[in-house]
Amino acid sequence: MPTLKFAVLPGDYIGPEVMTEALRVLEHVAKQENLTLSYTTADVGGAGIDNHGKALPDSTLALCKEADAILFGSVGGPKWEKLPPKEQPERAALLPLRKAFNLFANIRPGLLYSDLTDASPLKTERIPNGIDIVCIRELTGGIYFGLPKTTTTLENGEEQAVDTMVYKTSEIERIAEVAAVTARSRGKKVCSVDKANVLETSVLWRRVVTAYFAKNHPDLTLSHMYVDNAAMQLARDPNQFDVLFTENMFGDILSDEMAVICGSLGMLSSASLGTGKNSLGKPFGLFEPAGGTAPDIAGKGVANPCAQILSVAMMLRYSFGLDDIANKIEAAVRKAVATDGVRTGDIAFGKKSVGTKAMADAIIANL
Ligand code: NAD
Ligand code: IPM
Numbered sequence: 001m002p003t004l005k006f007a008v009l010p011g012d013y014i015g016p017e018v019m020t021e022a023l024r025v026l027e028h029v030a031k032q033e034n035l036t037l038s039y040t041t042a043d044v045g046g047a048g049i050d051n052h053g054k055a056l057p058d059s060t061l062a063l064c065k066e067a068d069a070i071l072f073g074s075v076g077g078p079k080w081e082k083l084p085p086k087e088q089p090e091r092a093a094l095l096p097l098r099k100a101f102n103l104f105a106n107i108r109p110g111l112l113y114s115d116l117t118d119a120s121p122l123k124t125e126r127i128p129n130g131i132d133i134v135c136i137r138e139l140t141g142g143i144y145f146g147l148p149k150t151t152t153t154l155e156n157g158e159e160q161a162v163d164t165m166v167y168k169t170s171e172i173e174r175i176a177e178v179a180a181v182t183a184r185s186r187g188k189k190v191c192s193v194d195k196a197n198v199l200e201t202s203v204l205w206r207r208v209v210t211a212y213f214a215k216n217h218p219d220l221t222l223s224h225m226y227v228d229n230a231a232m233q234l235a236r237d238p239n240q241f242d243v244l245f246t247e248n249m250f251g252d253i254l255s256d257e258m259a260v261i262c263g264s265l266g267m268l269s270s271a272s273l274g275t276g277k278n279s280l281g282k283p284f285g286l287f288e289p290a291g292g293t294a295p296d297i298a299g300k301g302v303a304n305p306c307a308q309i310l311s312v313a314m315m316l317r318y319s320f321g322l323d324d325i326a327n328k329i330e331a332a333v334r335k336a337v338a339t340d341g342v343r344t345g346d347i348a349f350g351k352k353s354v355g356t357k358a359m360a361d362a363i364i365a366n367l
């Protein structure tokens with residue numbers, strides 16, 4: 001069995017709370033499976049600012065470069081909101097990390113277990129078998145990174161801010177390929193989401209995606225949908241989708257919606273991959289919950305650790321090629337929340353709920 005060499009960046013607020021539990025689950029599995037874990041924990045985000053004067057300390061970036069994968073918590077929150085925007089944890093740590101490793105493909109599985117449908121805000125009649133879709137989000141382009149990105153004062157004294165949405169053919173083609181490969185392993189259907197009735201970037205996106213699939217994946221079913229309709233269709237009939245595939249900001253928004261119809265943001269894990277390979281010849285990736293630092297519940301020991309634990313499973317699958325162990329962790333999570341009915345408050349809905357640690361204990365008991 002390989003040595004798993006990864007960087008652990010817990011971040012802020014609930015980040016460290018859920019990371020502690022995810023590592024406990026991983027340590028347990030490692031013992032069972034004879035895996036050697038070699039990980040180092042480092043400050044990132046607000047913790048980086050507080051302890052090193054910088055959201056992405058040089059030592060943290062260096063650690064990531066040495067590692068075969070990054071296990072990330074989440075960053076940001078009210079404590080650092082008064083800093084200049086460009087110095088805040090989200091913009092000064094998370095986005096630069098994604099960019100530094102060229103992690104352009106963000107995979108977010110929208111999975112609602114058939115025995116957990118009561119946790120979804122959708123009526124069970126609409127989703128009798130749960131939900132099983134995937135959101136592929138472009139992660140290093142679009143309006144997040146386009147330049148200019150500025151705030152200026154006009155001659156009349158009022159302020160004006162500009163963000164720029166930019167996409168090039170090559171950026172669209174490489175994420176289209178990830179969507180196609182993902183669909184090939186599932187229901188062979190891709191719905192590309194854009195706003196081609198308004199945005200130039202979306203007109204290009206739609207044209208490039210259409211041509212790319214016609215040339216390289218003619219056997220897959222490709223459809224296109226405007227983002228406003230997609231938001232509506234996700235709530236109306238999520239299983240009409242197989243692979244949802246979209247640009248950076250649309251994917252950010254739609255994936256939170258997807259998370260909640262699948263039960264909770266606290267259940268949604270993600271893998272961010274690029275072209276880079278790690279020392280094992282597997283994809284280098286950053287693995288993180290899709291949700292944030294949840295300052296509203298931080299410090300109370302009630303955050304749902306499942307998204308962080310499921311992000312560990314994704315790391316084992318993608319960056320270490322340990323599919324069986326990833327499956328085992330996913331099955332343990334499912335059994336705990338669905339079969340055993342052990343749930344944190346975000347998925348309990350009036351039923352008895354447990355805290356972060358007890359949730360992880362229930363998962364460990366199923367391993
Ligand atoms: P959020 O995702 O932190 O929280 C939104 C809601 O979901 C809150 O009510 C929260 O309690 C709940 N929630 C999220 N994760 C949960 C979990 N694991 N268990 C139970 N409930 C959970 O979004 P927000 O409030 O808009 O942002 C808070 C901070 O997090 C901001 O600074 C934001 O920029 C940051 N953020 C960071 C990341 C990241 O690091 N990847 C992602 C999203 C938001
Ligand atoms: C996410 C988060 C980030 C994003 C923020 C914190 C920069 O919302 O990972 O979904 O918008 O990508």
Ligand code: MN
Pocket residue numbers: 252253256290
């Ligand atoms: Mn988001």
